[in-house]
Amino acid sequence: MLTPADLEALGLTLRLAATVTLLLLLLGLPLAWWLAHTRSRWRRPIAAVVALPLVLPPTVLGFYLLMLLGPDGAVGRAFAALGLAALPFTFKGLVVASMLYSLPFVVQPLHNAFEAVGSRPLDVAATLRAGPLDRFFNVALPLAWPGVITAAVLGFAHTVGEFGVVLMIGGNIPGQTRVLSMRIYDHVQAGEYHQANVLSLCLLVVSFAALLAMSLLRSREPARD
Amino acid sequence: MTESPHGLSAQLTWRRGALAFDIDLRLPAQGVTALFGPSGAGKSSCLRAIAGLDREATGRVSFGEMVWQDSAQRIFVPTHQRRIGYVFQEASLFAHRDVAGNLDFGYRRAGRPAHLDCDGLIDRFGLRPLLQRRVSGLSGGERQRVAMVRALLSDPALLLFDEPLSALDGAARAELLACLESLHGMLRVPMIYVSHNVDEVARLADHLLLMEAGRVIAQGRLHDTLTRLDLPPALGEALGAVIEGRVVGYDAQDQLIELEFPGGRLWLPHRHESVGQPLRCRIGARDVVLTRAPQSGTSALNQLACRIVDVAAADHPSQLLVQLDAGGCVLLARITRRSWHALGLAPGSEAWAQVKAVALGF
Numbered sequence: 001m002l003t004p005a006d007l008e009a010l011g012l013t014l015r016l017a018a019t020v021t022l023l024l025l026l027l028g029l030p031l032a033w034w035l036a037h038t039r040s041r042w043r044r045p046i047a048a049v050v051a052l053p054l055v056l057p058p059t060v061l062g063f064y065l066l067m068l069l070g071p072d073g074a075v076g077r078a079f080a081a082l083g084l085a086a087l088p089f090t091f092k093g094l095v096v097a098s099m100l101y102s103l104p105f106v107v108q109p110l111h112n113a114f115e116a117v118g119s120r121p122l123d124v125a126a127t128l129r130a131g132p133l134d135r136f137f138n139v140a141l142p143l144a145w146p147g148v149i150t151a152a153v154l155g156f157a158h159t160v161g162e163f164g165v166v167l168m169i170g171g172n173i174p175g176q177t178r179v180l181s182m183r184i185y186d187h188v189q190a191g192e193y194h195q196a197n198v199l200s201l202c203l204l205v206v207s208f209a210a211l212l213a214m215s216l217l218r219s220r221e222p223a224r225d
Numbered sequence: 226m227t228e229s230p231h232g233l234s235a236q237l238t239w240r241r242g243a244l245a246f247d248i249d250l251r252l253p254a255q256g257v258t259a260l261f262g263p264s265g266a267g268k269s270s271c272l273r274a275i276a277g278l279d280r281e282a283t284g285r286v287s288f289g290e291m292v293w294q295d296s297a298q299r300i301f302v303p304t305h306q307r308r309i310g311y312v313f314q315e316a317s318l319f320a321h322r323d324v325a326g327n328l329d330f331g332y333r334r335a336g337r338p339a340h341l342d343c344d345g346l347i348d349r350f351g352l353r354p355l356l357q358r359r360v361s362g363l364s365g366g367e368r369q370r371v372a373m374v375r376a377l378l379s380d381p382a383l384l385l386f387d388e389p390l391s392a393l394d395g396a397a398r399a400e401l402l403a404c405l406e407s408l409h410g411m412l413r414v415p416m417i418y419v420s421h422n423v424d425e426v427a428r429l430a431d432h433l434l435l436m437e438a439g440r441v442i443a444q445g446r447l448h449d450t451l452t453r454l455d456l457p458p459a460l461g462e463a464l465g466a467v468i469e470g471r472v473v474g475y476d477a478q479d480q481l482i483e484l485e486f487p488g489g490r491l492w493l494p495h496r497h498e499s500v501g502q503p504l505r506c507r508i509g510a511r512d513v514v515l516t517r518a519p520q521s522g523t524s525a526l527n528q529l530a531c532r533i534v535d536v537a538a539a540d541h542p543s544q545l546l547v548q549l550d551a552g553g554c555v556l557l558a559r560i561t562r563r564s565w566h567a568l569g570l571a572p573g574s575e576a577w578a579q580v581k582a583v584a585l586g587f
Contacts, residue, residue: 120317123278126304127311128331128379134305142321 001198008175009183010202016091016179017159020098024106024155025148027099032110033136037119047111054104062168065097069169087169094170094177098159106155113147114140146218153214157207232415233383237274237284237294246270246282246439252415252432254289259430259447260419261463266436268419269314272385275417276311277304288383310381312389316368318360324371325356331379338380346374350404366397370404384416390425403497405429423463427451427507435460452555454537454546464546465509466556472498481526481582488551492526493585510546512584513558516577517568525579531556533574536565549578 002010035047053061069087070076076086087093117140125139141148163181170177172186180199187196232252239246248271252258260268274282283296293302310331318327332343347353350370355363363371369389376384390398406428417434420426426433426447433450435443443450448467451460470486475495482498484491484506491506498504519528531551539546545565549556556578570576 120313121319123304124311124313124317124319125330126278127276127309127385128375129305129308129334130330131303131305134334139319139321143319145321 002202003195005174005178006183006195006199009178009180009199012091012175012178013160013180014206016094016098017156019095020102020159021106021152021156023095024099024102025152028103028106028110028151028155029141029148032107032114033140035107035111036114050107051104053101058101058162058164059168061101062097062165065100065165065169069093069096089169089171089173089177091176094166094179097165097169098162101162101165102155102158105158106151109147109150109154110144113144113150116147117143149214149217153210157210160203160206233275233286233288233417235275235284235286237271237282237286239274239279239282241267241270241281244270244439246274248274248282248284248439248441250434250441250444252417252434254415255413256431257409257412257416257418257429258432258434259426260417260434260436261423261426261430262421262436263461264421267439268421268436269387270439271436272311272387272417272419276309276385277302277307308380308382310376310379310384312369312372312376312384312386314388315392316365317372318363318368318375320360322360323356324352324358324360324363327360327371328352328356328375328378331375335378335380341378341380343378346377349407350374364397365393366401369393369401373405382414384412384414386416386418388419388421391420391422402428423451423465424507426463427467428505448555452548452557454535454548458540461540462509462511464557464559465507465512466554467505467507468554468556469503469505472500472502472504475500486552486554488531488554488556489529490527491529491580491585492582494582496586506585508556508580509584510557510559512580513549513556513560514579515547515558515560515564515568515570516579517570517575519577520579523579524581526582527580527585529556529578529580531576531578533570533572533576535572536570549576551578 031050035043035050066088067073068075071080071086079086087096121139121143122135125135130138161181163185166177166179166182170179172178172182180203184196184199184203187193187199232254234251235248237246237248244267246267260271262268270279273279275286277293280301284294285292285296286294288307291302292300293307294300319330322330328347332341347356350373352370352374355367355371360368360371373389390401393401402425409429418426418429430447433443433445433447434441435450435456443453443456451463452466468486468488470484472482473485473490474483476482480495481492482495484493484504493506514525529551531549533547534550534555535548537546539559543561543563544559545562547558547560547565547570549558558578
């Protein structure tokens with residue numbers, strides 16, 4: 001059924017999606033928290049930048065990233081000056097690009113969840129002697145839990161399904177950047193419709209499982225400690 | 226709950242929309258202080274500023290020997306370090322924890338001090354059967370009871386209650402008010418109790434802070450402030466005496482109790498009082514009828530001999546507020562100018578105050 005190359009692509013895709021989701025949650029939680037609570041005048045511009053990948057064609061995003069990260073780009077030159085390997089056409093480069101591409105899918109559910117929690121529970125917690133970090137981890141995060149699940153699942157699924165960005169910045173290097181969607185494209189190009197079908201089914205199952213897991217986790221009973 | 230030698234002192238100014246706040250208040254270190262005033266006077270905002278929940282206010286707040294805020298010296302102690310117990314107007318329980326988890330939130334962070342009688346408080350507020358319940362299944366009254374005990378268990382040095390009963394219906398309100406009344410005696414920390422309900426204030430408060438349009442316009446002992454003649458527009462219907470006495474009799478057949486206070490004896494409707502217990506009673510200025518001589522053939526059960534101390538114009542041109550002395554207790558009567566002249570009353574003259582027992586039921 002699945003060739004070793006297909007399995008490699010599947011494994012790489014899941015590794016990429018898991019890495020990106022984890023990193024995006026780490027980045028997205030403080031960012032969404034800031035967006036939900038700040039009164040800074042930078043709030044709206046930054047929210048717009050975060051949302052940009054929603055409307056930008058992935059190829060455009062990938063193209064600019066390639067320019068920026070490539071040997072002649074600002075980031076690429078900085079990397080070279082520091083003696084670091086260039087990012088384009090590597091797994092790390094793919095992670096960076098995917099993070100940008102999936103950023104709004106993680107930040108927006110978190111932002112909405114934190115806004116829905118509101119300031120009242122946090123005020124209450126402050127009067128009950130909870131400091132800022134205590135309030136975040138023991139009040140805001142548990143109350144925003146459904147939003148965290150949604151963010152993780154959307155971030156994961158969106159990263160699994162990306163194509164345009166990968167094409168521009170990742171290329172098609174086996175074991176490095178050849179993800180499932182690239183592999184499906186290759187199969188179709190080569191006329192291997194059966195193989196393409198099997199891999200597509202894999203993606204379908206992963207997506208369905210992700211949505212089912214989201215729905216189950218979201219309805220979890222409130223925690224008690 | 227430890228005692229503090231000094232109370233709260235706050236001088237704060239800030240703006241919220243069209244309302245300019247200018248607060249200057251001093252609280253005794255003991256007892257319940259009612260923050261009283263009409264809706265929109267800024268009572269809740271004032272409480273939030275004292276708690277440090279709103280940072281717009283500038284000025285100085287100190288509690289005991291601790292300085293909580295001093296804008297001139299850039300001191301601002303955040304809320305979680307102020308040791309306050311706050312009860313909000315509407316439900317504020319943590320939805321992700323059950324009742325026991327809510328109660329424990331502040332208790333644990335306070336280090337579960339041994340001097341707090343956790344079990345006693347849970348029983349006093351009737352929370353024992355609710356401990357394992359989800360918050361979403363509680364009634365309004367149950368939620369506020371949980372919120373109150375949760376605040377008390379955080380070992381506060383100052384309690385701030387923001388109209389905790391205003392969202393409740395009659396029965397739940399009466400029940401919780403009785404709970405708070407019983408708490409009053411054992412409370413060793415000061416409390417600010419925000420309310421626009423004069424009956425709540427009369428039953429719970431020792432001191433009164435009167436707020437209007439962002440300002441504290443009067444402060445003092447509850448009884449003194451509610452019988453002041455110079456504040457009628459602000460106090461409105463709240464004007465009247467609050468007397469403290471002891472239940473000395475119970476007429477089981479007529480369901481009345483007799484209250485003895487320095488100014489005499491009063492009959493009032495029986496609720497759940499028992500003979501011998503101390504009792505507070507509010508005599509609204511509107512509920513007092515003045516006569517020159519004791520009357521027979523009147524339905525009013527209570528007649529108190531008093532002397533007229535002072536008189537002032539009320540908020541309506543047809544009316545006067547008459548301050549009376551009944552055995553050292555100040556009473557207030559709101560009567561028409563016409564009656565005043567018809568009876569030939571003047572400061573210093575003797576009079577009788579008639580009070581319907583019906584008007585004395587809360």
